[in-house]
Amino acid sequence: MSDFSFIGTLQKILMESGFAAFAEDPRSLIMIGVACVLLYLGIGKKFEPLLLVPIAFGILLANFPLTGMLNAPVVVDGATKSPGFLWVIYQGVQHAIYPSIIFLGIGAMTDFGPLIARPSSLLLGAAAQLGIFTAFLLALALGFPPAVAAAIGVIGGADGPTAILTASKLAEAYLPAIAIAAYSYMALIPLIQPPLMRLLTTQKEREVKMTQLRVVTKAEKIVFPIAVAIFVILLLPDTAPLIGMLMLGNLFRECGVVDRLSDTAQNALINIVTIFLGLSVGCKAVAENFLTFETIKIIILGLLAFMLSTAGGLIFGKIMYKLSGGKINPLIGSAGVSAVPMAARVSQVEGQKANPANFLLMHAMGPNVAGVIGSAVAAGFMIKVFGG
Numbered sequence: 001m002s003d004f005s006f007i008g009t010l011q012k013i014l015m016e017s018g019f020a021a022f023a024e025d026p027r028s029l030i031m032i033g034v035a036c037v038l039l040y041l042g043i044g045k046k047f048e049p050l051l052l053v054p055i056a057f058g059i060l061l062a063n064f065p066l067t068g069m070l071n072a073p074v075v076v077d078g079a080t081k082s083p084g085f086l087w088v089i090y091q092g093v094q095h096a097i098y099p100s101i102i103f104l105g106i107g108a109m110t111d112f113g114p115l116i117a118r119p120s121s122l123l124l125g126a127a128a129q130l131g132i133f134t135a136f137l138l139a140l141a142l143g144f145p146p147a148v149a150a151a152i153g154v155i156g157g158a159d160g161p162t163a164i165l166t167a168s169k170l171a172e173a174y175l176p177a178i179a180i181a182a183y184s185y186m187a188l189i190p191l192i193q194p195p196l197m198r199l200l201t202t203q204k205e206r207e208v209k210m211t212q213l214r215v216v217t218k219a220e221k222i223v224f225p226i227a228v229a230i231f232v233i234l235l236l237p238d239t240a241p242l243i244g245m246l247m248l249g250n251l252f253r254e255c256g257v258v259d260r261l262s263d264t265a266q267n268a269l270i271n272i273v274t275i276f277l278g279l280s281v282g283c284k285a286v287a288e289n290f291l292t293f294e295t296i297k298i299i300i301l302g303l304l305a306f307m308l309s310t311a312g313g314l315i316f317g318k319i320m321y322k323l324s325g326g327k328i329n330p331l332i333g334s335a336g337v338s339a340v341p342m343a344a345r346v347s348q349v350e351g352q353k354a355n356p357a358n359f360l361l362m363h364a365m366g367p368n369v370a371g372v373i374g375s376a377v378a379a380g381f382m383i384k385v386f387g388g
Contacts, residue, residue: 021065027287028063034290035059035282038180047187051160051278055180058282062086070283086283089276093168093175098277099161100241105270106161106372107225107249108262110340114366116220117213121332123316125370128336129378130312131156135305136382142297148174150382152298155182156305157375158189158337162242164281166379169387176285177295181302186339192303193310193334193346200314201330205321206354208329210363221254232377238387239380246372309337313367335364338371 022029035056042052061069071084092098115121136153140146151171154163155178163182167175185192197206225247233240252262317333331351335343344364351358 017066025065025287027291028065030291031059031063031285031287034285035063041184048160048183050274051183052187054275054278055183055282058086058279059176059285060282061279062283062286070286086279090280090283092273092276093164093280094172096165096168096241098273098280099165099168100245101273102161102270102277103242103376104245104249105265105273106340107246107251108253108265110250110253110369110372111365112224112250112254112369113216113221114213114362115369116216116224118363118366120320121366122370122373124313124320124333124336124367125338125372125374126336127316127333128309128313128367128371129157129374131305131307131309132375132378132382134308135301138304139297139301142301144294144297147171147386150386151178152301153305154178154375154379154382155185155298155302156309156337157371157378158182158186158306158309158339158343159372159375160186161277162338162375162379164277165242166382169383172284173289174294174298176281176290177298178302179281180285181299185302185306186342189337189339189342190346190349192306193343194350196307196310197314197331197334197346197350200311201318203354205318205330206351207358208321208326209355209358210327210329210332210360213362213366218254218256222251225250225254228373232373236377236380236384238383239376242376242379243373246376306337310334313337313371329358329360329363332360332364332367336367336371336374338368338375340368340372341365343371344368 038052038056038059041047042049042056061067067084069084069086072087073083074081132153134153135156136149139149139152144152147170151163151167151174154166157163160179160182164175164179167178171178229244229247232243249262249265252258252265313333313336314330315333317328317330320328320333321330329351331347335347337343344361347364348359348361351360
């Protein structure tokens with residue numbers, strides 16, 4: 001009798017296990033394979049590992065059957081049943097908390113001095129948003145609803161938190177594909193941008209050696225984040241979560257009286273929130289939402305958006321080269337995408353290949369941080385127009 005009971009219990013466990021559930025919906029196995037590939041890219045190839053690893057593991061957890069980790073709270077017989085762990089974690093994305101805190105940390109780590117020293121860098125940052133609006137139009141042409149097309153376009157800003165926030169507001173079902181595309185292309189900047197930089201600029205333009213930037217005073221650095229917050233948020237109130245936290249973080253950095261807060265924002269806080277953000281993005285990549293033809297179209301449109309944004313910055317950089325009488329190296333225009341500081345480093349590398357005496361890093365940081373502001377403004381515009 002005890003043997004029969006043991007076998008029956010074992011059969012019950014196996015029949016109610018996740019392994020048995022795969023027989024009903026094998027698509028979850030495909031998503032687990034996708035998660036393992038992303039883990040390999042994050043760990044083995046070091047493609048944006050700080051976010052790709054938690055995103056991939058979130059995908060893994062979300063696609064294990066029967067865990068209940070994504071269950072929303074429900075009322076049963078008058079009592080509220082507790083929600084799943086990942087459902088709770090996701091509320092930080094749903095309510096724009098995690099991307100905003102990430103921007104707080106980015107602000108605390110970013111020196112806006114090069115942008116203040118050369119305000120014309122704002123134009124390069126604006127030009128590098130070309131891909132956002134072009135990809136938006138292409139997405140519309142492919143049949144995506146306007147709100148979803150707007151969220152897809154924001155991938156072109158090469159700003160993961162901004163893409164995530166916009167997708168959570170306008171296209172929640174497509175959030176995983178948009179987020180993975182945004183961070184994948186950010187990680188691939190050293191591969192994607194250089195061929196475009198060489199294609200769209202001449203050897204003579206790439207060799208231009210720029211003069212040293214003027215010294216920016218402490219007072220300018222303190223006033224800048226306050227002034228930007230006031231102007232941009234009043235102009236586009238929907239940018240308040242991102243621009244507000246970006247400028248607060250930068251004020252922590254520059255004001256000199258809250259070093260502990262600045263250190264926390266740059267390190268412990270941003271690291272903790274990165275874990276939650278990655279898990280939240282990953283947990284939405286369940287098979288029925290992710291394994292669609294629309295996902296493939298989003299990946300392709302995201303690449304086009306990113307390439308067009310790079311091209312927009314470079315083309316305007318060439319215009320500035322002409323207007324300045326050959327004093328502006330157009331390579332810094334490619335840094336107008338907001339992947340800080342990777343895009344600026346790529347400008348530096350390409351500049352030194354053309355002219356070993358070239359030091360473009362600080363010059364490229366101006367358009368780079370302008371791109372962060374520009375992508376947040378573009379996202380705020382999209383949310384304002386298409387957010388209902």
